[in-house]
Amino acid sequence: MPAQTATVLVADDDPVMRLLMLEMLEGVGLEGIEAADGQEAVTLAHAHAPDLILLDVEMPRMDGFAACRAIRDLPNGAMVPIVMVTGGDDLEAVTNAYEAGATDFVSKPINWPILGHRVLYVLRASDAIVRLRIADAQNRAVLAAIPDTFFRMSRDGFYLDYEPGRDGPGRGVRDAGADEQIVGRHVTDVLPRDIAERLFEQVGMALHVQQVRSVEYELIRFGEAQHFEARLVATGPNEVLGLVRDISERKRAEEQIRRLAYCDSLTGIPNRQAFLEMLERELQRSKIGNKKFAVLFMDLDAFKRINDTLGHNVGDQLLKQVSDRLRETIRPNDLMSRGDLVPRADTPNSAGTNLARLGGDEFTILIPDLERVEHALNVAHRVKDAMRRPFVIEGNEIFVTASIGISLFPEDGDDCTSLLKYADTAMYHAKNCGKNNAKLYSSSLTMQIMSHVRLEVGLRRALQNDELYLLYQPQLDVRSNEIVGVEALVRWRHAERGVVSPNEFIPLAEETGLIVPIGEWVLRTACNQARHWQKLGRRPVRIAVNLSAKQFKDENLSQIVLSALHDTGLDPRLLELELTEGTLMDDAKATLATLEQLRGIGVYLSIDDFGTGYSSMNYLKRFDVRALKIDRSFISGLPQDSENAAITRAIIAMAHGLKMIVVAEGVETGEQLVLLEEYGCDLVQGFYLGRPAPPEAVTGMLQKLWVPVAAR
Numbered sequence: 001m002p003a004q005t006a007t008v009l010v011a012d013d014d015p016v017m018r019l020l021m022l023e024m025l026e027g028v029g030l031e032g033i034e035a036a037d038g039q040e041a042v043t044l045a046h047a048h049a050p051d052l053i054l055l056d057v058e059m060p061r062m063d064g065f066a067a068c069r070a071i072r073d074l075p076n077g078a079m080v081p082i083v084m085v086t087g088g089d090d091l092e093a094v095t096n097a098y099e100a101g102a103t104d105f106v107s108k109p110i111n112w113p114i115l116g117h118r119v120l121y122v123l124r125a126s127d128a129i130v131r132l133r134i135a136d137a138q139n140r141a142v143l144a145a146i147p148d149t150f151f152r153m154s155r156d157g158f159y160l161d162y163e164p165g166r167d168g169p170g171r172g173v174r175d176a177g178a179d180e181q182i183v184g185r186h187v188t189d190v191l192p193r194d195i196a197e198r199l200f201e202q203v204g205m206a207l208h209v210q211q212v213r214s215v216e217y218e219l220i221r222f223g224e225a226q227h228f229e230a231r232l233v234a235t236g237p238n239e240v241l242g243l244v245r246d247i248s249e250r251k252r253a254e255e256q257i258r259r260l261a262y263c264d265s266l267t268g269i270p271n272r273q274a275f276l277e278m279l280e281r282e283l284q285r286s287k288i289g290n291k292k293f294a295v296l297f298m299d300l301d302a303f304k305r306i307n308d309t310l311g312h313n314v315g316d317q318l319l320k321q322v323s324d325r326l327r328e329t330i331r332p333n334d335l336m337s338r339g340d341l342v343p344r345a346d347t348p349n350s351a352g353t354n355l356a357r358l359g360g361d362e363f364t365i366l367i368p369d370l371e372r373v374e375h376a377l378n379v380a381h382r383v384k385d386a387m388r389r390p391f392v393i394e395g396n397e398i399f400v401t402a403s404i405g406i407s408l409f410p411e412d413g414d415d416c417t418s419l420l421k422y423a424d425t426a427m428y429h430a431k432n433c434g435k436n437n438a439k440l441y442s443s444s445l446t447m448q449i450m451s452h453v454r455l456e457v458g459l460r461r462a463l464q465n466d467e468l469y470l471l472y473q474p475q476l477d478v479r480s481n482e483i484v485g486v487e488a489l490v491r492w493r494h495a496e497r498g499v500v501s502p503n504e505f506i507p508l509a510e511e512t513g514l515i516v517p518i519g520e521w522v523l524r525t526a527c528n529q530a531r532h533w534q535k536l537g538r539r540p541v542r543i544a545v546n547l548s549a550k551q552f553k554d555e556n557l558s559q560i561v562l563s564a565l566h567d568t569g570l571d572p573r574l575l576e577l578e579l580t581e582g583t584l585m586d587d588a589k590a591t592l593a594t595l596e597q598l599r600g601i602g603v604y605l606s607i608d609d610f611g612t613g614y615s616s617m618n619y620l621k622r623f624d625v626r627a628l629k630i631d632r633s634f635i636s637g638l639p640q641d642s643e644n645a646a647i648t649r650a651i652i653a654m655a656h657g658l659k660m661i662v663v664a665e666g667v668e669t670g671e672q673l674v675l676l677e678e679y680g681c682d683l684v685q686g687f688y689l690g691r692p693a694p695p696e697a698v699t700g701m702l703q704k705l706w707v708p709v710a711a712r
Contacts, residue, residue: 006051006123010034011041011067012085013059020112021054028116038062042070049076052123055102056085057093068100079133081126083119085110149244152235155207157187157200160239165246173219192219199230206232206240216247227251264357266316267323275356275364279416282368286409294376296365297405297423298383301435303361306398317393318400319361326355326363329386330379364423373408373440380404380438388436401436403427412441425449452508458494459505459514463521467493470525471692474701475544475663475685478677483702485542485576487685488526489692490518510548519551520560527568527575529695533702534574541702542604544576549583553590558597565601572602576627580608584623595623606663611651620658627682628655632666635686639675649679656680 008030010021018034025032033048035041039062041055053071057064064084071077084097084105097105104122106115140163152160162182173182173190188196195217202213213232218225226248235241262274270278279295286293300322307315354366365383367376384404390397405426413419426441428449433439462468468490475485492500509515523545530543551557565572577598584591584607598605606627607620611634620628630651637644648664655662664676667686676684690701 005029005031007031007033007048008119009041009044009048009050009053011036011038011044011053011059011064012056013037014056017056020110021115024112024116025119028120030119038064038067038070041067042074045071045077045080046074050080052119052126053080053082054085054106054119055082057087057097065096065100068097068102072101079126079130081122083122147246151182151242151244153187153203153232153240153242155203155238157196157203159183159185159187159190165244191217195219199232202230202232203240207234207237210234264323267320267357269323269327270356272356272358275358275366276416276420278354278356279366279419282366283409283414283416283419286368287414291368292370292411293409294367294370294373294379295407295409295419295423296367296376296380296383297407297420297427298363298365298402299404299427299431300361300387301401301403301431303400306400310398314393314398318391318398319357321391321393322361322387322400323355323357323363325386325389325391326365326383329383330355330365364420370408376406376408377438377440380406384436384438403430403435404438405430405441406438407441422446455500455505455508456512456514458497459492459508459512462492462494463517465495467495468518468521469493470522470529470695472529472543472695472698473685473692474690474698475542475683476689478673478681478684483541484683485544486698487544487546487578488522488529490522491692510550513550515548515550516554519546519548520564522546523560524564524568527564527570530574531568531570532695533699534570536699536702540571540574542574542576543570544578544606546578546608547583549580552579552583552594557594558601561598561601561603573604576604576606578606578608578629579625581610591623595625599624606661609665611647620654620660625660627661627663629663629665630681632686635664635666635672635676636668638672645675648676648681652679652681 008025010018010025010032011034012018012021013036015036018036022032022034033044033050035044037059038055041053041059042062044050045053055064055067059067062070068082068084071080071082081103082101084093084100084102085108086093086097086105087108094105103126104118106118147165149165150161150163152162154160159182182190187200190196191199195215198217199215202215206213215230215232216227217230218227220226226246227250229245229247231243231245232240262270262277264271282293285291303315303318306318354368356364358364365379367379370376384402387400387402390399392398405423405428407413407419407422407426409419412422422441422445425445426439429445430437430439471489471491472486473489474483475487476482477484489502490506491502492505494500506515509518526543526545530541533541547557554560561575561577564570565575595605604627605625606629607625608629609631610628611631628651630648634644634648634651638648639645652662661682662680663683663685664672664681665685667673667676667684668688670688672686673684673688690698693701
C-alpha cells in the first residue's frame with residue numbers, strides 16, 4: 001500500500017460501472033473521482049493529477065485511446081499509470097491501448113477482487129518507477145557536477161555506457177563527442193592505439209584479480225597536453241566500471257616540485273642532486289654497454305673577487321650568462337639527451353641536458369659514449385675559450401676565465417663519488433698551474449692532495465706546538481756601514497719533516513687563511529725581540545715585518561698593530577710594515593684608509609718586491625709610503641746585466657725624487673754592494689751581508705760595526 005492514500009480517476013460512460021469501480025477502490029483504501037466520457041477524463045486528469053487512471057475504451061465524445069494520448073500530453077500526465085478497460089477477446093484493442101500509452105489493461109467481464117489487487121500493484125510499481133527515475137536523475141546530476149568521467153566497458157573492450165565529466169563531452173578521449181558517439185565503440189576506436197592497448201590490458205587485470213587498476217595517459221586536447229588517470233573496478237564477471245580524472249594540475253604541481261628539487265633556481269639548469277642521479281644512470285648504462293664517459297668539473301677563476309667588488313647581483317647575472325653560454329658552446333652530441341633526464345626549467349617539454357650547476361661558480365658536464373680522451377679535452381678547451389669572451393652586464397664588460405678538471409670512466413674510477421671527486425681534484429690542479437687551464441686527473445694528483453691536506457693539518461697545529469720560529473736578516477746602511485734594521489722571516493720546523501720551506505707553507509697559509517693568525521704571531525714575536533735589543537742599550541734597530549694581503553684587508557689590523565706595540569712597549573717608529581704592490585693596488589679606496597690608520601700609529605711603511613707588480617709612479621704618489629725595496633731579481637744580474645743595472649739605477653733615482661728610501665734585496669757579492677753604493681742606494685740586505693739568523697747571532701752582529709770586506 002502506498003504510504004499516502006492515492007487518488008484514482010475512473011472514466012466510463014456507464015454509471016453502474018463507475019459505481020462498481022468506486023466501491024472497489026473504497027474497499028482497498030483508495031479514493032476515487034469519476035468522469036462520464038473521455039473529454040471529461042482529460043479535464044479532471046489535468047485538474048487533479050490523479051495517481052492512477054482507469055479508462056474505458058468505448059466512450060462518447062472522446063474514446064479511451066484518444067483520451068489516453070491526450071492525458072500523456074499533459075504536463076503531469078507522462079508518468080501517471082493508465083489502465084485501459086477493453087473487451088475480453090479484443091486483441092486489437094489491447095495493442096491500440098499500449099500504442100496510445102497505456103500502462104496496463106483489464107479485460108471484461110471484470111473480476112472485481114482481482115482488479116483491486118491489480119490496481120494496488122500498479123500503484124506500487126509506479127511508485128518504484130518514480131523513485132528510480134528520481135534516483136537516476138540525482139545520480140546524473142551528481143555525475144554532471146563532478147569533473148570525472150564515468151564509463152562501463154565490457155571484457156571485450158566495448159563501451160557500454162559513457163558519462164562525460166563536468167568539463168564537457170568526450171573528456172578523457174581522443175575525439176570530443178557526445179556519449180552516444182562513444183557507447184558501442186571499441187576502445188581502440190576512441191583512444192590512441194598505444195593508450196587503448198594499455199587500458200584494455202588493465203581491464204583484463206581488473207576482472208582477473210578483482211582489484212582496482214589504474215592507467216595514466218596523455219592526450220593532446222585543444223592544442224595542449226593534458227594528463228588523465230583511468231581507475232578500473234570490476235562490477236561483474238564481464239564488465240568494469242571506469243572513472244577518468246583529469247590530473248593535469250597534479251602533474252604540473254609534481255613537475256614544479258621536481259623542478260624545485262632538481263633544477264638550480266638561479267640558472268634553470270639541473271642542480272647537484274639532478275647531476276648525481278644523472279651520473280649514476282650513465283654509470284650503470286656504461287657498465288652494461290662497456291662504454292666510456294668523461295666528467296668535466298669547471299670553476300670560474302677569481303669569481304669571489306667579482307662578488308666582493310661588484311656585488312652579488314652582478315655575480316648572479318654572471319652565473320646566468322655563464323650557464324647560457326655553456327649551453328650554446330657544447331654541441332648536441334656532447335650533451336646526449338635521454339628521456340629519463342631532468343628537463344630544463346625554461347623548456348618543460350624538452351629532453352634533459354648533461355650540464356649542471358653544483359653550486360656557487362662550479363659547473364659540471366657529462367660527456368657520454370666517449371671514444372677518445374682527446375674528445376673530452378677538446379670540449380674542455382672549447383668551454384674554456386668561450387668563457388674568455390667578455391660578459392656584458394649592466395653595460396659593463398666583465399672578463400673571467402675558467403679552470404676545468406676531467407675524470408674518465410672507467411680509467412679513473414667506477415663509482416660516482418670517485419669520478420666527481422677526481423674531476424674536482426684535477427680542476428684544483430688546473431688552478432695551481434696558472435688558472436685558465438684544463439687538466440686530466442692522474443693518481444699522482446691524489447698523492448699531492450693528500451700531502452697538501454697533511455701539510456695543512458700540520459700547519460694548523462704549528463702555532464699550538466711552538467713549531468714556528470723567526471730568523472732575522474740585517475739591513476745595512478750603505479753610507480755608515482751600520483746595521484740599522486732587520487727583517488723578520490718566519491720558519492717552520494715540522495715534527496716529522498724537519499724544516500719546511502717558506503715557499504711551500506706560506507702559499508698554503510695564504511690559501512687557508514692561516515696567514516692571519518701566523519702573521520699576528522710574527523708581528524708580536526718580532527716586536528718583542530726588537531724591544532729586547534733596545535733594552536740591551538745598543539743602537540735602536542728597526543724591525544721589518546711582512547704583511548700579507550689577507551692581513552692588510554683585516555678590518556682589525558690597526559688594533560692588532562697597536563696591541564702588539566702596547567704589549568711589548570716597542571716604539572712605533574721602530575716597526576716597519578712591508579706591503580707588496582699587489583696588496584696596495586687591490587682596492588685603492590680601502591688601501592688609502594688603512595694606510596692612513598697605520599701612518600697615524602707612527603709605524604714605518606715600505607713596498608716590498610718593487611718592480612715585479614704595477615711599478616706605477618701614480619700609486620707611489622697616492623699612497624705616500626716611506627721606502628721601497630728593489631726585488632732581488634733585478635739585483636742578481638748585477639753588475640754584468642746592463643738592463644737590470646739601468647732599471648735599478650732608474651728605480652733609485654725615481655724613489656729619491658719622491659723622497660723615498662731605497663732598499664736593495666738579494667745582495668750576494670761585494671761587486672753588487674759597490675755598484676749599489678755608486679748608484680746611491682740607501683740600504684742593502686742579502687747573503688753577502690748575512691744570512692737569516694736566530695736572534696742570538698744578530699745580537700752579536702749589533703755589538704760591532706760591520707764593514708764589508710770587498711768594499712774596503
